[in-house]
Amino acid sequence: MPPRPxxxxxxxxxxxxxxxxxxxxxxxxxxxxxxxxxxxxxRDENGIVPDTELDNxxxxxxxxxxxxxxxxxxxxxxxxxxxxxxxKRWITSPAAMDKFYFTWDKIQSVSNFVxxxxxNGPNIS
Numbered sequence: 001m002p003p004r005p006x007x008x009x010x011x012x013x014x015x016x017x018x019x020x021x022x023x024x025x026x027x028x029x030x031x032x033x034x035x036x037x038x039x040x041x042x043r044d045e046n047g048i049v050p051d052t053e054l055d056n057x058x059x060x061x062x063x064x065x066x067x068x069x070x071x072x073x074x075x076x077x078x079x080x081x082x083x084x085x086x087x088k089r090w091i092t093s094p095a096a097m098d099k100f101y102f103t104w105d106k107i108q109s110v111s112n113f114v115x116x117x118x119x120n121g122p123n124i125s
Contacts, residue, residue: 003027003058009099011042012051020048021057022100025124028060040068041080043103061085069102070110078107079115080124087121096125 005027012029013020020038021029032038038045041063064084069091071078078097079088091097097104 001056001058007057009101011048011101012054012057013048014054015050015052021054022063023057024060025122026060027058029054029057030060031062033062033065037063037065037067040066040106041103042101043105047101069107070115071107072112072115073109075112078102079110079118081110081118082121085121086119088115088118089121090123092123092125100124 003026004023005025007023008025008027010023011020011032012023020032022032024030032041061082061084064082067080067082069078070081070088078091080091080102081088091100091102
């Protein structure tokens with residue numbers, strides 16, 4: 001099962017199944033565990049692609065329950081916070097926000113003090 005970096009940013013769903021996966025920059029599929037987490041991260045359900053070949057894409061780590069988008073109100077960077085991996089990932093640009101269909105409306109305010117205490121993971125671009 002090879003990774004599919006060419007699909008990075010897409011949200012895929014096997015036809016007839018409820019699970020939705022995000023294809024990460026590295027081309028692995030990451031399971032989005034529940035509607036609450038999905039709604040924390042994405043604008044809506046538009047653009048979820050049915051994919052009969054989903055099982056042929058390498059699994060990456062699942063997205064943690066309650067994962068969210070955050071930023072310090074006094075700074076520009078927006079971070080994808082994954083609690084189970086204890087990582088924050090910088091979303092490098094507005095284009096990356098759009099590519100991954102992340103929502104602008106639910107970015108949570110988190111102080112730099114808290115953000116600095118979370119390890120950096122790979123950027124999302």
